[in-house]
Amino acid sequence: MKLQTTKYEKLFSTPVLRFHVEGHDDLNTALLREGNDMRALSEGVSKSNRAGWHSEGNLFKRKTACVQTLKTLVTDSIAAANAQIGARADFDELSLKLFGWMNMNPAGGYNAPHTHPGAQWSGVYYVSQPAVETGNAGMIEFLDPRSDLPNWRILKAPAFRLKKKLRPMPGDMILFPSYLVHWVYPNESEEERVSIAFNATFKTRRKS
Numbered sequence: 001m002k003l004q005t006t007k008y009e010k011l012f013s014t015p016v017l018r019f020h021v022e023g024h025d026d027l028n029t030a031l032l033r034e035g036n037d038m039r040a041l042s043e044g045v046s047k048s049n050r051a052g053w054h055s056e057g058n059l060f061k062r063k064t065a066c067v068q069t070l071k072t073l074v075t076d077s078i079a080a081a082n083a084q085i086g087a088r089a090d091f092d093e094l095s096l097k098l099f100g101w102m103n104m105n106p107a108g109g110y111n112a113p114h115t116h117p118g119a120q121w122s123g124v125y126y127v128s129q130p131a132v133e134t135g136n137a138g139m140i141e142f143l144d145p146r147s148d149l150p151n152w153r154i155l156k157a158p159a160f161r162l163k164k165k166l167r168p169m170p171g172d173m174i175l176f177p178s179y180l181v182h183w184v185y186p187n188e189s190e191e192e193r194v195s196i197a198f199n200a201t202f203k204t205r206r207k208s
């Protein structure tokens with residue numbers, strides 16, 4: 001008798017995508033200026049941010065050229081991600097709502113583990129990252145959403161590695177499902193880390 005493998009499936013995978021905006025320097029300079037203007041007028045709100053500033057309201061409602069450029073890039077990344085996962089929905093029948101906010105993290109600032117309930121895609125665009133970051137400083141880490149995984153640690157299999165961290169660079173955009181728990185390691189530099197986070201929510205378009 002011989003045992004033959006007849007099928008090997010990877011079920012229920014979690015897509016995480018990374019994009020890079022080429023020629024992002026002017027955009028990032030303008031976004032940084034926009035953030036500083038907003039910060040001068042608002043103390044911000046407290047969410048998952050620890051010791052940092054988190055802008056109030058929906059950033060994408062601002063009509064400045066830099067914010068609208070970023071909104072277009074975010075929309076494009078979502079379209080690319082939908083194509084990548086083989087989404088078969090008819091997008092003419094859906095409306096897409098984007099909600100964005102800016103995070104400015106000083107030395108010691110970080111984001112505690114959290115999800116973004118209610119959306120489909122969530123993401124982060126990186127405006128500025130301290131030039132010299134070592135170890136885990138400034139990295140975003142995703143935690144495996146499946147349960148009972150610690151039992152698998154003994155096998156040291158990449159498919160069950162429990163967490164995955166990324167070191168983003170300015171101009172990078174990371175997109176992930178909103179249910180995925182993530183957090184950001186503390187900024188160990190004196191330079192601020194500035195990022196723009198967003199949620200993308202699809203709803204059925206109301207027929208008029």
Ligand SMILES: [Fe+2]
Binds near residue numbers: 048114115116182
């Ligand atoms: Fe987040």
